[in-house]
Amino acid sequence: MRMRAHGIALIMGLLLLAALSLLAVMSANGMVLQRRMAANFEDRALALENADLAAAAARAWLDSRADVEREAGCQAGCLLPPSIHAVDELPPDPEFESADWWRSAAVPTGTHPESGEPFGTAPLPAGASYWLIEELHFAPFAEATLGLATAGIGYYRLYGRGSGKQAGSVAVTESIVARPWQGEYRPADFPTPASATAFCRQFDPQLPCGTLAWRQRK
Incomplete structure (x- = not known):
């Protein structure tokens, strides 16, 4: 009887040890999973x-353009300021385009759109933005209202693409922006991101100016 009792106690001890070991493994796996989720x-x-x-860099570039860079009196197929595409030039869903496409078609944040030269003291990693x-x-x-051939409101779609440290971490945002071209205004500074509110204060408050819509496409 005594040996049988010892045997039962040994089995119970082994079962308890196995259960504790399983709990420890599950807890460790849970911690690893939580760390991965947090990362x-x-x-x-x-x-x-x-x-x-x-997106902020794109807005700063758009607001820094002078009216002489836009073809006067033109509504479609116009000569536009550098790095501004005409409607239907871009694919309808650029968020699904490859990283190679973005490298060839878009402007890297932290570089000048015309010269390609980097600026700033802390440039972003290559391909990050x-x-x-x-x-x-x-x-x-x-024309009778302002007497300016270029005067009007331009409506623009701004795409911003950002990458994380991992290959699959990509975000793409879309902003719809109204931007007056009125002839008498001070273009914003570039590359310093300008205050959109300060830029829009130069125009008639009744004119649409600024971000009209925003969404994250990816």
């Missing part, structure tokens, strides 16, 4: 932050 969340947040930086601008529509003012 993935941080990486996605970094990608979105880089996309926002790209890109932007694109597309002119969707130009609504000219009545």
Whole structure:
């Protein structure tokens, strides 16, 4: 009887040890999973932050253009300022385009769109952030109102693409922006991101100016 009792106690001890070991393994796996989830969340947040930086750079470039860079009196197929695409020049869903396509078609954040030269003291890692601008529509003012052939409201789509540290962490944002071309205004500085509010204060408050819509496409 005593040996049988010892045997039962040994079996119970082994079962308890196995259960504790299983709990320890499950707890360790849970901690590893939580760390991975936290790292993935941080990486996605970094990608979105880089996309926002790209969108801010695109907006600064758009607001820094002078009216002489846009073809006067033109509504379609116009000569546009550098790095601003005409409508339908870009694919309808650029968020699904490859990284190689973005490298060839877009402007890297932190570089000058015309010269390609980097600026700033802390450049972003290569491939971390890109932007694109597309002119969707130009609504000219009545010439009798302002007497300016170029005067009107341009409507633009701004894309910002950001990457995280991991290959699969990519965010793409889209902003719809209204931008007056009125002839008498001070273009914003570039590359310093300008205050969109300060730029729009130069125009009639009744004119559409600034971000009209925003969404994250990826």
